Amino acid sequence: MLFNSIEFIIFLPVVFILYWFVFKKKLGLQNLFIISASYIFYGWWDWKFLGLIVLSSFVDYFIGLHLHKSENLQKRKYLLLVSILVNLGVLGFFKYFNFFIDSFSYLLSSIGLQANINSLNIILPVGISFYTFQTLSYTIDIYRKKMEPTKNIIAFFAFVSFFPQLVAGPIERAANLLPQFYKKRNFNYKLTKEGLRQILWGLFKKIVVADTCAKCVDIIFNYESAMPGNVLIIGAIFFAFQIYGDFSGYSDIAIGTAKLFGFSLMTNFSTPYFSRDIGEFWKRWHISLSTWFRDYVYIPLGGNRCSKPKQIRNSIITFTVSGLWHGANWTFVFWGFLNGLYYIPSIVLRRPKKKGIVAENRFFPNFKEAIQIGITFFLTIIAWIFFRAVSIQQAFSIIKKIFSNSLFTNPLPVLQAMSSDNMVRNGTVMVLVLLLIDWLQRKKQYGLEISNLPVILRWCIYILLMTLVIIFFGASKQFIYFTF
DSSP, rough: OTTTSSHHHHHHHHHHHHHHHHOSSSSHHHHHHHHHHHHHHHHHHHGHHHHHHHHHHHHHHHHHHHHHOOHHHHHHHHHHHHHHHHHHHHHHHHHHHHHHHHHHHHHHHHHHHOOOOOOOOOOOTTHHHHHHHHHHHHHHHHTTSOOOOOOOOHHHHHHHHHHGGGTOOOOOOOOHHHGGGTTTOOHHHHHHHHHHHHHHHIIIIIIIIIHHHHHHHHHHHGGGGGGOHHHHHHHHHHHHHHHHHHHHHHHHHHHHHHHHTTTOOOOOOOGGGGGGSSHHHHSSSSSSHHHIIIIIIIHHHHTSSOOOOHHHHHHHHHHHHHHHOOOOHHHHHHHHHHHHHHHHHHHHTTTOOSOOOTTTSSSOOOOOHHHHHHHHHHHHHHHHHHHHSSSHHHHHHHHHTTTTTGGSSOOHHHHHOTTTTOHHHHHHHHHHHHHHHHHTTTSSTTTTTOOTTTTTHHHHHHHHHHHHHHHGGGGGOOOGGGGG
């Protein structure tokens, strides 16, 4: 079920009313209702894949209990290996089987060997990359003795399947989210208002900003061979805001929805396009995934507690694996690898980590900050081209054109030909509005955290955003990260 769908508009208030007015007396029933609602939410897409969530939940629940009971190191390693094999095995089969088969066949054909290896018609289950990582971190943390397992199987199943963040995160750690299922939750009017505001902000970013940008991006990337360099850079910039509005919008809706039910989820985005270097960008972009790879890949490899060459190796491996996590295509792998290369100067030059927000006590950034933001954003744009392109060849073709003489030609004839409904103008206006609000609210958790404003002004903003969401609702698209 999509957040930006009529079904969810009906589903959410029904679940909200039943949750607070029918099942609130007993915590166990409330958690059981969350599981049922979450399974309906997920099964609306395809009920057959509910078995994978149930399997992952059962395996990690019982492995967690046995890990805690055992002091035998070999047995503990064996149990952890079972958890890893089950979770990554299921993920690998559904997400990467055809990718590796096709890549292997291409490799053989490139050296003159013929391989009759057939791909399977495998459907990628929605959200599998997210909930497998969430349950996997649970067993790893128990193995490391950083937390004790739960004996409450209903609470654990609710933690794994919690519908607001089930299919596209944030990827929650058990230490943060699981204890919230143990405590009695009382209706909080203030928290509900905050949740509704954050949902509205997420819908604006997704439906109004991201989907408006998507129209231009699709045309430009689909017909890149006919586009001059200046139009291609416009397409790349629009994609940067499409994926930001799309994914951070989903996170805002998820976090806001969780608040309606008395839960607190971690912040997943924090104005990433105002970052002053790549390191800071990855502390502000998809924070739940970045910290997951930091804790479970980068640090086990040695992190920064080793020589610079090894730190570079650890960084590139972590970013490359992160790229592969995003999708079964070499474009994602290269995107991750490129971000790893971007991070090398921070290691070699031992640059101090950026602390605090940009222009913390000023309205405008100083000259140095503005240059740093511009360079970081440009590097990110180049990397996003690989993320959006259908192949590495197309990505390099686009970049080659961007740095060619066509960058200095007149883009208006092309833009006018592809923009009969003013897509570029509308997209530009929405991006500027998003940037302005993000800048003004860069100290806040989300853009509509405006309880300090006068009531009349607040409601004018709410009504304006709701009106825009309703106007653009009919053309809304599926969330990009549903394919991951």
